[in-house]
Structures are given as C-alpha cells and as structure tokens.
Amino acid sequence: MVAIALLTQGCKSVNSVERAEPVNxxxxxxxxxxxxxxxxxxxxxxxxxxEATLPGGYLKVQVEVxxxxxxxxxxxxRFDWLDASGMHLRTATAGxxxxxxxxxxHLYVIGVAPSSDAKDFQVKFIEQ
Amino acid sequence: xxxxxxxxxxxGLASLLLIGCGTTRTTTDSKGPTGTQDSVVTAGVDPRxxxxxxxxxxxxxxxxxxxxxxxxxxxxxxxxxFRNDTGLHDRELNMEALVxxxxxxxxxxxxxxxxxxxxxxxxxxxxxxYDLWRRKNFLENRPERDPDFTLSGTVLQHRARQGNKTEIxxxxxxxxxSMATSSQVWEDSREVTKLSKRPIF
Numbered sequence: 001m002v003a004i005a006l007l008t009q010g011c012k013s014v015n016s017v018e019r020a021e022p023v024n025x026x027x028x029x030x031x032x033x034x035x036x037x038x039x040x041x042x043x044x045x046x047x048x049x050x051e052a053t054l055p056g057g058y059l060k061v062q063v064e065v066x067x068x069x070x071x072x073x074x075x076x077x078r079f080d081w082l083d084a085s086g087m088h089l090r091t092a093t094a095g096x097x098x099x100x101x102x103x104x105x106h107l108y109v110i111g112v113a114p115s116s117d118a119k120d121f122q123v124k125f126i127e128q
Numbered sequence: 129x130x131x132x133x134x135x136x137x138x139x140g141l142a143s144l145l146l147i148g149c150g151t152t153r154t155t156t157d158s159k160g161p162t163g164t165q166d167s168v169v170t171a172g173v174d175p176r177x178x179x180x181x182x183x184x185x186x187x188x189x190x191x192x193x194x195x196x197x198x199x200x201x202x203x204x205x206x207x208x209x210f211r212n213d214t215g216l217h218d219r220e221l222n223m224e225a226l227v228x229x230x231x232x233x234x235x236x237x238x239x240x241x242x243x244x245x246x247x248x249x250x251x252x253x254x255x256x257x258y259d260l261w262r263r264k265n266f267l268e269n270r271p272e273r274d275p276d277f278t279l280s281g282t283v284l285q286h287r288a289r290q291g292n293k294t295e296i297x298x299x300x301x302x303x304x305x306s307m308a309t310s311s312q313v314w315e316d317s318r319e320v321t322k323l324s325k326r327p328i329f
Contacts, residue, residue, distance in 0.1 A: 056196035056239065060187075092232035093183040095176060112187040114233040 013070045013103030026050040029061075040127040043069050044101060049123075057116035063109045063123050070103040074128040079111035081118035089118055096126060172220045173298055177320045181300050182229035188316040189234075194304060195277065197239050206243040206275030207231065208305075214285035214298060221283060226300075230279075243275045277313070278305045292326040 029049040035041045047064040054060055059081075067073050076096035081089045091114040101107055109123065189195060195203050210223040234240045245252040245261065252258035265272055281302040288295045297319055304314040 054190055055193045056190060058190045060191065089236075091236070092229040093179055093186060095179040097180045097183060098176065110187060111183075112190045114186065115237040116239070117237055 012072065014105040016106070027052060037125075037127060040075060040125060043067065043073050043127075044075050044125065046125075047106070054112065059113040059118050059121065061111050061113075061121050061123070064106060065101065065109060065125075066106050067101040067104055072100060072102050074098065074100050076126050076128060077109050078124045078126075080122040080124065081113050081115070082120040082122070083117045084119045086120065089113075089115055091115075096124075098128065171294075171296060171322050171324045172216055173320055175225065177298075178222065178226045179229065181318050181320070182226055182233075184318050185300075185302050185316060186230055186233050189304070189314065192314050194306075194313050195234065195240050202239055202241045203277065204241050204243055204273060204275045205234065206278040206307075208278040208280035210280065211282045214283055215287075216285070221298075223281075223283070227279075227281075274307055276307055278307065279303070280305070292328055294324045294326075295321060296324070297321045 026048075027050055029051050031046075031049045033041075033046065045066045045068050047066050049061065049063050051062070052060045061079065063077075076098050078094065078096045080094070081091065083089055093114065099107075099109065111121065111123070113121070195205065197203050207227060210227060212218060212221050212223060214221060231242055235242055244254065245258045264270070279302065281300065284299040284301070286297045286299070288297075298321075299317055299319050301315065301317040303312055305311070306313045
C-alpha cells in the first residue's frame with residue numbers, strides 16, 4: 001500500500017495544449033551535443049536550440065528541453081558566451097541556475113547575451 | 129524465537145525514532161533544490177537565487193530594449209532606492225549583490241553608463257570622487273547631467289504555514305523610470321519560493 005502510494009505520488013506529469021499549426025518561425029541552430037552524464041540526458045532531453053538577435057544587437061538563445069520521464073526532475077543550467085574570436089566572456093551572472101521540470105513537461109531555457117560582443121554560446125546542464 | 133522477534137521489533141522502533149527525532153531543520157526550494165549537490169540551501173535568499181533573478185531581469189531588460197542607445201551616446205542610468213520589505217536583515221538579503229550583478233553586465237559593452245554618485249540607499253559610492261566632481265562642476269560652472277533612467281526595486285515576502293511546513297515566497301520587483309517622460313517604462317517581477325520543514329519531534 002505504502003509502495004503504491006509513494007509511486008503514485010511521484011508520477012505527476014503535465015498535460016498541455018497548443019496551436020496545431022504554430023504561426024511562429026523559429027530560427028533553429030544546428031547544434032553539437034557533448035554528453036558526459038547519460039543519466040541526465042535520458043531524463044532531460046534537449047529538443048532543439050533556436051536564436052534571435054534583439055534590437056540592441058544582443059544574442060538571445062532558447063533551448064527547448066523535455067522531461068522524458070513521468071516524474072519531476074531538477075537540473076541546473078548555465079550559459080557561457082563567446083565573442084567573435086571564440087574568447088569566453090566572463091559575466092557577473094554566470095552561475096548555474098536551478099530549474100525544476102515536471103513529469104513529461106516541455107520547457108524553454110532562455111539566455112540573453114550580456115554584451116553585444118557575444119556571438120556564440122555554450123549551454124551546460126547538470127543534474128541536481 | 130519470541131525474543132528474537134521482540135529484539136527485531138525493538139531495533140525497528142529505535143531506528144524509526146532516530147530518523148524521526150532529528151533536530152536539524154531541512155530546507156529545500158519548493159521548485160526543487162537550489163544549486164548543485166554541494167551548495168547550501170537556506171530558507172532565505174541564496175546567492176544562486178540572486179544570480180537567477182539578476183540573469184532573468186537582465187534578459188527582460190535586454191528584450192524590452194529600453195536601455196539601447198538611440199543616438200550612439202551611452203544611456204546614463206541612475207541606481208535608485210531598493211526597498212527590503214521582508215523579514216530578512218539587509219545582510220541576509222544582499223540587494224547590493226543583486227544590483228551589482230545587473231550593473232556589471234549592463235555596462236559590459238559600454239552602451240549603458242551608471243551614474244556613479246548615487247547607489248542603493250542614496251549615498252555616493254565614492255565620496256572623494258563625488259566631492260571633487262561637485263567642486264569641478266561649481267568651478268567650471270558646468271551643468272550636471274541627469275540620468276536618462278533610474279532603476280529601483282522592492283522585495284516583498286509572503287509566508288504561508290501548514291502544520292510543520294512553511295512556504296516563504298520572496299517577490300523581487302524591479303522598475304525603470306524614464307527621466308525624459310517621467311514615466312515607468314519597464315517593470316518586471318520574479319519570485320523565489322522556499323519550503324521549510326520542521327521535524328515533528
């Protein structure tokens with residue numbers, strides 16, 4: 001009984017609804033993934049990366065992730081920004097940011113470059 | 129046989145009591161633990177929470193584009209008052225750390241400059257520079273340049289309690305006021321929610 005109760009408590013997944021034919025046009029980025037934690041990659045999957053340039057010249061990057069399990073997961077992410085020469089730009093807000101994702105939920109992890117010099121990015125994910 | 133069963137039962141009860149009687153108060157973020165495995169989570173506002181708030185507020189500001197220079201001249205931003213309306217002491221809720229992170233990233237590419245003589249709480253950050261600047265302005269009869277925008281904020285706290293659980297929500301509200309139009313041109317808010325559980329015994 002206790003085991004069943006515990007199991008059912010953990011399985012809260014998200015139902016969602018959206019436009020059948022989205023009107024937005026995402027500028028998808030061809031990405032390269034380096035997986036060192038297969039457990040996290042299995043649970044929290046990266047579906048795609050798209051980018052946009054804001055009017056001030058700042059790069060805005062959005063990573064769509066999906067919880068492939070039916071239980072809530074916690075992870076942290078961090079955006080690293082690189083200039084046109086590939087040099088890392090140190091920022092004041094560069095720490096790992098905690099994120100909670102419900103079972104089967106899709107969510108967007110968003111980062112805006114701290115400087116208009118940023119031309120490239122890396123997004124790092126770590127399990128909690 | 130009976131004695132063995134009794135011993136086992138006794139051991140089980142003792143271990144249950146030991147687990148239940150822990151005196152340490154555990155705190156987790158109600159939206160998941162803050163930070164990675166080694167970080168400390170408190171019922172207050174952690175540096176990681178401030179980093180998240182700063183990062184998301186910057187993202188909101190950049191997306192709105194209000195602080196983008198119109199005529200290639202850097203925008204001058206005045207840092208105004210940040211009010212702490214929570215039960216936390218100013219040392220526990222370090223608003224200067226939050227503002228400092230936002231300021232550092234805003235000024236990174238030179239499109240925004242910070243009015244240097246006012247800071248959180250309204251006092252000049254560098255008193256010597258401030259006095260020299262005032263003297264120079266007076267001697268040269270130079271008009272002072274007002275900031276184009278001012279940034280201010282408030283942090284509120286809401287506490288909900290049920291049984292041995294306490295949920296505390298800190299709401300960070302930041303706003304930008306244009307000096308040209310005397311109107312609020314941007315506002316955003318973010319929340320940090322902490323769930324605290326006290327041991328029953």
